[in-house]
Structure formats: structure tokens, C-alpha cells
Amino acid sequence: MIKALRGMKDLAFEESSRFTYIIDTATNIAKRYGYSYIETPILEETKLFKRSVGESSDIVGKEMYQFIDKGKNDVCMRPEGTAGVVRAFIQNRLDKRQNEKFKFYYHGAMFRYERPQKGRLREFHQFGCESFGEDLVYEDFIIIQMIGDIFKSLGIDYRLEINSLGCSKCMPQYRENLIKFLNECRDELCQDCNRRIDTNPIRVLDCKNKNCQSLLINSPKLIDNLCNSCSSDFNKLKELLDSANINYSVNSNLVRGLDYYNKTAFEFVSNSIGSQSAIAGGGRYDKLVEFLGGKSTPAVGFALGIERIMELVKMPNRKREGYYMGVMDSSNVDKLFPLAHKKRETSSVTIEYRAKKLKAHLKGADKINARYCVVIGEDEVKNKTVWVKDLEKREEYKLKMDEF
């Protein structure tokens, strides 16, 4: 038997309806916040991700679906969504329209070659938003509020953690201080952290190792070393969240996995889906557009992990909907087709081609959760009528075929 590849899944029935429900809900809310849809290719030049996500990250270092295509291009399947959107933003010269704001939402498959586990697949799906051209911290707040709206609408409980990663003024200095601190306790830190000190020292901060965390209690904190601008933006953000009654906690060790973030960083976390608990993450990335060759443009964005959210979402109760049609004598099936076609202009219709007893038809209609069970039997043929039962109201009636 041919099976789907490891870490790749089919979604059908109840699962696929949860999947589309999440996307529909997020889409509606994003539109209300002024976002419009952008579709970008799954396959991109490998360079794009190496430059944006960063070669020090595991995503680029060892998790990409990367290959040489038949035209000898070094390509890879996107491991995340932001880089492609930024590339499209620059390629379409939107960066040149400096006073305009652009807001895009997207959703689609992302690929990372990792060992699958709960909440982590090799092909997974994200819904995300990217806002370009706004450097005011208000936009950071509005984006967080929007994610809050999406989770509220989906009936999902979450914890919000925020941090500031500083900017090119305050980060380098902090980074040096941190490296100095880490080198002092190097021998006591775990192996992974020792590697990270050289590759990406900021990442040591969110090491899960308990021993490392206890050593880090005394590490210099970035939020204590922010420059004036970063610090006042961060305070403003907290103030806005407070006044909007959005609960959050400041996690000074919160680091984004991708290198392009600066200033505001946030993560929405759930306690009830196992180890992979981040259900949304994002922040500001003011340098990325310029870094990818565009004109300097501030930007903020986020992404939701759809599969992780699927574990949490409470679906609204499914209502009875549409028509089920059947006959009691096989010679009459043809009579259903024009009736069904007419109803399909506005409703969903399922036709049972096989003749059955009335009881079996009612069961069939019930099983597919139809609102109406429509049956043609002996009497109906004689009188040119159809028999209709409203399965919800439990009422039945007969209609002339032409009036149906």
C-alpha cells in the first residue's frame, strides 16, 4: 500500500471541516482589520530563506526541503510564510511606495524536515498576516488584538507572552554583554547552549534545560538594556494591552526562532496541546525588507499554526442542512434529477439512486444530516407530487412537482 510520507497528513470529514473553519474565521477577522489576500509560491530560491530566516537557525540549517531542480536552480519548499511575502512585496515594487501601507494575509502549507510529533508535522499549515509600512507601536498592539479576536472567536484559551528584542542600537551591545556572561558560566551550561553561544547566543535564553534556566536567572536581561525608543515603545505596548484588557506576561527569555525579528516579539501559548505549545507567534521585523534588497520598510506580522489550533478549536454545532432525495421504485429515479438540479441553485442536495423503503430513506437522510427528506413513491407518481419531511421540525407535507 502506498502511504502518505512521514509527517504528512490527509484531512477529511470532521478534521477538514475544522481546518477550513479556522481559516474562514481567521480570514474574516483579518479582512475586518484591513488585510487582503496574498498567494505566494511554495517553491522559492533557497537563498531567500538563508538570508531572511538566517543560516544559524535549525530551520535553514537542517530542516529545509531543499533540492536542485531540472534547471539547476537551488530551490526549497517554504519553511515559513513571511520570507515569500516580503520577497513578493519587494518584487512588486511596493517598497518604493513609501507612504503607503500594505497589509496582507495568507495561508498555506509549509515544510520542515523534522521528526514529527504532537503538533508538529513536516507539512503543516499556517495562517499569517504581514503589515508593511507602519513603524508605530500601535500596529504591534492592533495585530496582537486581532490574534486575540481570532482565538476568542474560535473559543480557544491562550496565554500571551511578550518581549522586546531591541533594535540595531541596543541589541548589539546587549549581545556582547550576554556573550560575556555566558562565557563565564560556559562549563555549567548544557552542550546545546555551548554550541549556541557561538552560533546564536540569544537562543540560550529559551533553553528548556532546568539547570541552564537556573543559571540564566542572573543573566543580563534585554528588557533592562533597551534604548530609549525601544523601551518607550515596549512600555506603550504594555499600556495599550492593559487598557484593552488583554492579559499578557512579559517573558524576558522569549526569543523568536527566526533571525529577522526586532523590537516587539510575542507568542500565544496553550497549556493543553502537549509539548509544542506555541499556537501563534510573531513580532516586528523592520530590517527584513531592506535586508532582502528592498527599500527600508518597517513591518510587523504573525503566523498561526493551524494543526495545533485544530486540537483546541470548539466547532459550532452542525445544523441540519440541505436535501436528501430518494425513490421507492427504481423506475422513478429519473424524476429526481430535474428536481435536484433546481434545488441545487440554492441548497445542497444528495440523491440516493437506489430504490429503498421509506424508512431506509429517512435513515439515510438522517445520517447525512439533511434538513429535508424528499421521497417519490407510488402515490406521488400518481398525483405528480413529492413527499417532503422536515427532519428538524418533524413535519411533513406534499408538494406538486412543478411547485417544488
Add this chain to the structure above:
RNA sequence: GUAGGCGUAGUUCAGUUGGUAGAGCAUCUGUUUGUGGCACAGAGUGUCGCGGGUUCGAGUCCCGUCGCCUACCCCA
């Protein structure tokens, strides 16, 4: 890549010290005339993941292999 757990019917699982393969759910049919969800009765379905080995005999024991799940790492 590492560690632990698990692979038996469509599905969830049971299967005692090795002795011809089981249950619930689902499906289909019936419970006398054309009335759903409930109840009752009946029916079908298996390369016991795959390959070796031990044995008169293996779902059960041993070895190998593949797959799935969870966790580490990393991240949404």
C-alpha cells in the same frame, strides 16, 4: 539523530501458562402495509505490520525490519 511506547476487523481495542481469531462502535438486513434518531434480532469483514527463527503447533516466545505515536532538539 537519540530515547520510550505501540502495530490484531472499517474503527477503538481484548486475546489468560504457545493449541483453529474475539467484543463494542460503525455498516447492511429484518422486527408484516409508506415514517428517522431509540430498542431488539441477524449478517459480513482479518496476509494478527513485514521477514526469518524456535516448536508437532506462534497473534502469543526470540532475532531482524518497516511503520505509527510521544518526548528531546527546534518551532507555528
